């Protein structure tokens with residue numbers, strides 16, 4: 001495989017050459033994609049993202065207590081907006097590239113980016129992803145959970161469980177000075193072993209100082225490819241797992257809602273993670 005050389009990692013004039021410089025430059029010189037220095041969060045930035053994550057988790061815990069059959073997705077949106085703003089934070093989706101609401105609510109065959117609506121009511125047997133992202137003091141966090149409404153079919157339950165396992169397996173596949181591709185590879189293996197498929201068109205992402213930063217964290221691929229994982233990096237893993245085909249399309253009516261091509265259900269779980277010297281730490285627990 002030919003690699004495009006990207007010299008992301010540069011030495012700082014007048015600063016001593018550290019063990020970290022030595023390690024990252026070793027991989028860069030071998031042709032691997034490495035992070036820029038800006039992607040390595042300072043301890044202060046990590047604390048800011050962690051505090052944002054506390055609010056974000058509070059939102060998801062609230063939804064977990066309140067969600068029920070007969071509720072509209074607009075009512076979920078209101079809970080998210082009210083809780084977030086009451087805690088001095090901002091819902092990151094609101095007005096993000098024109099997104100009209102505070103949260104993404106994605107039911108059954110909707111993969112992600114569903115827009116809450118008064119007209120959309122949770123029904124017995126639905127599975128729904130609620131994707132919450134928070135800005136607190138300029139720091140971003142991002143996590144999502146699945147909820148099952150009433151009596152959910154065994155097939156859909158299995159999909160929700162396997163999607164959750166994919167997140168956990170992806171988390172465990174990430175090690176310092178490993179590669180982003182190790183995560184995607186582990187996730188894809190687990191999904192396909194269970195006869196499900198992995199969405200290709202949307203990926204996890206760096207997060208923290210902005211909503212979406214580098215690297216792109218795809219949930220499929222080859223070990224040893226993609227960006228080098230360096231302690232201090234903060235990113236999401238958010239596998240979208242489909243019961244049928246991995247192909248998706250965007251609803252042309254609203255320009256946001258991502259739907260499976262075959263109309264079969266999709267499930268997703270997401271956390272924001274910090275890469276540490278000993279593997280990933282969840283910042284949205």
Ligand code: MF3
Nearest residue numbers: 093096099104113131133142
């Ligand atoms: N929360 C989504 C993510 O995981 C992003 C949603 S963008 C929005 O990256 F505008 F739809 F909110």
Ligand code: CO
Nearest residue numbers: 142204236238
């Ligand atoms: Co995300």
